[in-house]
Structures are given as structure tokens and as C-alpha cells.
Amino acid sequence: MFFKLEQTDTKSKARVGVVETDHGKIETPIFMPVGTQGTVKAVTQKALEEDIKAQIILGNTYHLYLRPGTELLEKAGGLHKFMNWKKPILTDSGGFQVYSLAKLRKMKEDGVEFSSHLDGSKHFFTPEKVIGIQRSIGSDIMMVLDECTPYPCDYDYAKKSMELTSRWAILNRKAFLETEPLYGHKQAQFGIIQGSVYKDLRMQSAFELGKLEFEGYAIGGLAVGEPADKMYEIVDFTTNVMPVDKPRYLMGVGRPENILEAISLGVDMFDCVMPTRNARNACLFTSNGVVSMKNAMYKDDFAPLDENCDCYCCKNFSRAYLRHLFVANEILALELASIHNLTFYLNLVTEARRRIKDGTFAEWKAERVITLSRNINSL
């Protein structure tokens, strides 16, 4: 069995479960560090495994297809071997790049035509092609090609787009079922529910994708600029119409408090660039709130970044040193900050899992979301 639901919270919709892959199990709720180009930026695989204790990381089909390309990935024996990462990998399909690189793309019934952001060369992605690329990558979990709608998005476009994503989902699933893994380990496939902020569209999307019996289901098209309350409302609605016995993945979310809220609404898996991207920009997450590490107030602050954190950065270095590294634009700043933020995220979901199990999740969450969302600098 791919997913085992172990327990459901009594006071919320939060759940704990286990995803089984040939590269090991993933205990949910889980946060997945983003490693778009076959690397979690500024972090070594050793740190990912030993310090951060990541159970699964992300790769990106669009980016890996453009560079280094499927031919090289196959020659390397797949992405796991290429990057020496022995745990599970999930690959996003490129659907989000259709959205985020919209200036370079053209949607068609069969797929999406886009110009490479690297050299301008033209490419055409179809559901079949995207599955083929993800076979070459060898990810444990692959995502279907979808269209991620922007926010705001009018109803008619959201409906058209969702229906296109549904038609593509059929082709995605067919291509998946008719092809074989290349490297001897099993691969699973997740469908992506779209429908913007419209509940009837979300329901229709969930229903149509549900028929295709994916191994898991994602909620896409959120965290694209809508208010947090609207996101929660749609997540709350959508998890009600998603299969109970399949993992649920909220794509691209989010801030620590967003993740806790979504866990309470029944989501199992998350990914977000925020801990790594913000880390590189000196924006760090702590148990007391957000910190801008370049701020002058830390110039001679020799305390650890977060006294409640057991990560490599907090156990060994001071705020003053971190700030110095950032101001001097030193590479180590990026590494230490990324290790800290990712450890913080992984610790957060691990704690959530423990709290769900012992029945104290709801109270704990209510207190944490307030603390986590504040900016320490302005206290």
C-alpha cells in the first residue's frame, strides 16, 4: 500500500500517515525542501540528510529537462544517482512554470508551448512528454501536467482552465500507466486539483480526477496572491471532497502558520521555496517569529539565532556572525541560513505530527500560528 492513514485528530481534520516508496517512507504531515535543479540551493545532501533530516525533496521537470536534459539524466542512471540522494524525490511537472513564466508560453489544447528562459529555444510540453521526462528523472512521485491559474481569475477562465487540466489528467494517467520506470524502483503519480477560488469547480475537478485513481492528490492554484483566509476556505472545502485514503499535497505552501492551518484542514504534504529563498535573503524563521538577519540591531548580538533550535547554525554560531556573513555577502551565510530555515520547517511538521498523535495539536496550533507570524524586529 502506497499510503497508510494512521490517525486523525479528534478536534480538527489533521491527520498522520505514512507514504511508502522504494527509497524509504515519508511520515506525514511533511514538508519537502525544494531542489528545483537537482540541488536544494546552498545545502549539501549530507546536511539535508543529517542536519535537516529531510525525508523527501523536490525536483522540477521543466528545469531539469532544460538542464542538464533527459539524455544526461538517463546516462547518470536517474536523478537519485546523479545527485547522490537516496531518499524519495517528488518532481513538479512544469505546470507552475506555465504560470510563473507566462510571458514565454502559449497554451494549446494538446499542451503548452514555451520559450526556454535560458536560451529562448522553443519547446512543447504535452502530458505524455512530461511523464516521459519524469521517467527519465526517476522521481518517486511525479506530478501531472496542469495549468495553474493566477489570482484573481474570473470564473469562466478558471472553469475552462480546470476542464483543460482535467482532460490533460486523463492523458497524464494513461501515459503513466502505459510506461514503465527506467531504474527498477516504483514511481507514483499525483493528480492536481484546480478550480481557483470557486468551490463548484474544485468539487468538479476533485471528482473527475478521483475517477483516475491517482496514488495521491494535490491542491494546485493556491498561494498565488489570494488572501490567506480565502486559501484556507478553499483548502477546507477541497479536502472534504478529496479521497481520505490518499495523501494530500498543498502545492507551494507556505509560511509556517499557513502550513499549520492547512495541516488542521487535513493536508499531509507541503513544499515551498520560502525557507530556502528567504534564507538567502537573510529572512529567517524562528520559534518566536520572523527575523531579518541583516538588520543593524544584530551587529553585536552574540546570542544564537533561535535558542529553542537545535540546528547546526543555532548550536554553533551567533546572530552577529550570521549578520556579518550576510553583510559581507559570504557564501556561508546562505548555507547556514538555509540549514536553519529548513530544519525549522522540518521540526515544525515533526512537532505537529507528535501533537496530532497525542491529541494536543489544536491547542498547540492556535498558539503557534500567532507567534510564528510576527516579525521579531518590530516587537
Next chain:
RNA sequence: GUGGGUGUAGCUCAGUUGGUUAGAGCGUCUGGUUGUGGCCCAGAAGGCCGUGGGUUCAAAUCCCAUCACUCACC
């Protein structure tokens, strides 16, 4: 010593024939960042325009002196 050049924000420099509150880039300071281009965006602080005189209704701008730096030649 003689002749030339340059002095404007922390740095590098714009600044029209004299004309409102002297600008830019970088840096500094403060926010932002949601299926990643170490990206990008927003806001703020910061000037006795080398110094002293003069001309003018009005001078960063024109004139004189002076100081500093710099180049060339003796």
C-alpha cells in the same frame, strides 16, 4: 617651480545658455518575497556643491583668491 585638469551624498559620477525643494547608480537603513533564476520589488535616511570673497533680483554654474588631489614639463 611652470602649465593643465579635477573638487557635488559613504563611493563613482550627472547637473543644459545662471532660474522652484541639487539628482542617478552602487552602498547604508527598513519592509516584502508561497509548485525557486543567489532573483526581484517597495520605502527611507544621507549634501554649507573644497574654502573665502565678489558680480547678480537669483550662483553648484560667472569672476578673483586660496587649499587639496592629479597629470605633463623643467
